[in-house]
Amino acid sequence: MSHSVFSLIGIWDLTGLVALILILYVAKFYFQYFTRSNPLPGPLPLPIFGNRLQYRGHPATWAQKLRERYGDMCEIYMGSERHVWLSRSELVSKIFSPSTNNNFLVRITAREGLDEIGVTTRGLTFNRNVESWMYNRKFFNQAISVPKFLKQTVEKTQELFAEMESYWSELGHNTTLNFSEWIDQYIMDISFVMITNKRAYSFVNYYNRISKGKSVKYPDSVLIESEKFIKNVHSWLSALQFFMDTPKFWRNHVTNMKKRANWLKAEVNRLNQTLLDIIRDRRQEISRTPPDVSLKSDFLTMLLTINTPRDITINIADDHHTNPMTDEDVCGNLIEAVVAGVDTTASTFCFIIYHLAHYPEVKERVFREINSVFGDLNRPINYEDLSKLNYCEAVIKEVSRLMSIVPAIWRMAIRDDKISHHQFKGSTQFMVNTYAIHRHEADWKDPELFNPSRFMNDSNNSATRIHKNSLLIFGNGLRMCPGKQFAMTEIKTLMILLYRKYDVELVDMDAPIKYHYSTVKHCDDLYVRIKPRI
Numbered sequence: 001m002s003h004s005v006f007s008l009i010g011i012w013d014l015t016g017l018v019a020l021i022l023i024l025y026v027a028k029f030y031f032q033y034f035t036r037s038n039p040l041p042g043p044l045p046l047p048i049f050g051n052r053l054q055y056r057g058h059p060a061t062w063a064q065k066l067r068e069r070y071g072d073m074c075e076i077y078m079g080s081e082r083h084v085w086l087s088r089s090e091l092v093s094k095i096f097s098p099s100t101n102n103n104f105l106v107r108i109t110a111r112e113g114l115d116e117i118g119v120t121t122r123g124l125t126f127n128r129n130v131e132s133w134m135y136n137r138k139f140f141n142q143a144i145s146v147p148k149f150l151k152q153t154v155e156k157t158q159e160l161f162a163e164m165e166s167y168w169s170e171l172g173h174n175t176t177l178n179f180s181e182w183i184d185q186y187i188m189d190i191s192f193v194m195i196t197n198k199r200a201y202s203f204v205n206y207y208n209r210i211s212k213g214k215s216v217k218y219p220d221s222v223l224i225e226s227e228k229f230i231k232n233v234h235s236w237l238s239a240l241q242f243f244m245d246t247p248k249f250w251r252n253h254v255t256n257m258k259k260r261a262n263w264l265k266a267e268v269n270r271l272n273q274t275l276l277d278i279i280r281d282r283r284q285e286i287s288r289t290p291p292d293v294s295l296k297s298d299f300l301t302m303l304l305t306i307n308t309p310r311d312i313t314i315n316i317a318d319d320h321h322t323n324p325m326t327d328e329d330v331c332g333n334l335i336e337a338v339v340a341g342v343d344t345t346a347s348t349f350c351f352i353i354y355h356l357a358h359y360p361e362v363k364e365r366v367f368r369e370i371n372s373v374f375g376d377l378n379r380p381i382n383y384e385d386l387s388k389l390n391y392c393e394a395v396i397k398e399v400s401r402l403m404s405i406v407p408a409i410w411r412m413a414i415r416d417d418k419i420s421h422h423q424f425k426g427s428t429q430f431m432v433n434t435y436a437i438h439r440h441e442a443d444w445k446d447p448e449l450f451n452p453s454r455f456m457n458d459s460n461n462s463a464t465r466i467h468k469n470s471l472l473i474f475g476n477g478l479r480m481c482p483g484k485q486f487a488m489t490e491i492k493t494l495m496i497l498l499y500r501k502y503d504v505e506l507v508d509m510d511a512p513i514k515y516h517y518s519t520v521k522h523c524d525d526l527y528v529r530i531k532p533r534i
């Protein structure tokens, strides 16, 4: 039958028919594109791919080019989905409004890939259910920023630094260290211990690997388990990226993609199971602890005791949020607390090291400020000390402004809305172009200049005041980063620990800063020598 159809139509007729269908499809695509409602400037999309092929895995460079060519508000297409990029502080005021009626409380449009790995109905970052997000957010936010937790962060940062210092000293002060790798592992350790009150032994494993035979005091079995755990956390992050970007058809039908999808899903399940086991053990520990013995104040214990008779988070719950958290709720929050804070905090710190090495006058001022607060090198650091480090804070802000660790912040319009006279349909995906906003001439004098002093200016002076929404290191509004204070506490404490005793020299002062983008900008291969200052 098919043979007779072929012979009737003829091979050339068939080719012609396919070509005609393609031409009609392309014509229809561009007709719809050129007659679309409320058009914005932007690069011409291709059918099926949209502008995806122009994106080369470097969001900040791309975003900056888009702004230069198409202005402060433009549109691109990822496949068939329209993304509106906003590159000026005054355009994002609705998005970051602190009102609970904010129309941009959802981060991302519906993606079945993210549904498949279970991140759109729990936790925070990709949770699309506003009720569930609010419930989790309330507890996450407060547990991670209560003074008790932040004070303990200062203590743990010091304790673990002392251990890391002992490994550096074993290696010798003339040894070249890949600082970005050390700091990645170290921040992972701090985060894990603060979130779960358990060690991850991440930098211990790293030291074991690079020191070739100089052993450490921990049993092998513990270190092997920890190594597996850290790898599992990294594959969870890869799963996020993969399931967000890879269409269902490819995941289900292209052999290699299918294999990868199955492997990543198994990794996601494994991490969930490991954390659920930790949660179950901690629940038992809490129930075994007599009422007159106080519980630990780590993030996990706080989440588990909310709205229970052992609640250690006084004043967190309210009349609308009266349920204790289920193991699944807690698990979703734990994963995010571990993964969202490691690359961001570690890379910020590495970029600080790089900038201070290149700006000796800024480093001198950092030394002077630290010396003035800590005459005694060995005095333990208190949480209260951190508020005295105004210049160090200005350095953190200025480095973060220029480096824009999170180069774009995703938010979605829930209902139809208007931004600057443009009407948008509900479910439009917005991208806040932090990289361009951090360098916009309208808000920043000499935007390309590294000048921490711009943050030391009098905030009452309108000429030097930092404009609203022009600095979005941690985002803004109700969905801004809940880990801001935790991250700032870690970074400031680490700055003091390092610079009050050491000077950090770059091995190659001519090498440009190296980084790649995963979910955020990640600093790579920062080779340094750490020399005692006195």
Ligand code: HEM
Residues within 6 Å of the ligand: 107, 124, 125, 126, 137, 144, 336, 337, 338, 340, 341, 342, 344, 345, 348, 405, 406, 409, 410, 472, 473, 474, 475, 476, 477, 478, 479, 480, 481, 482, 483, 484, 486, 487
């Ligand atoms: C220097 C370090 C950090 C930077 C630069 C950073 C930056 C950001 C930014 C820009 C956002 C998006 C905010 C918005 O949409 O307005 C965000 C969200 C988030 N961050 Fe961070 N972050 C850092 C550290 C941390 C830490 C330490 C944690 C947790 C322990 C954390 C947990 C989260 C979570 C859970 C979200 C999603 C919040 C939501 O959707 O409600 N971050 N962060």
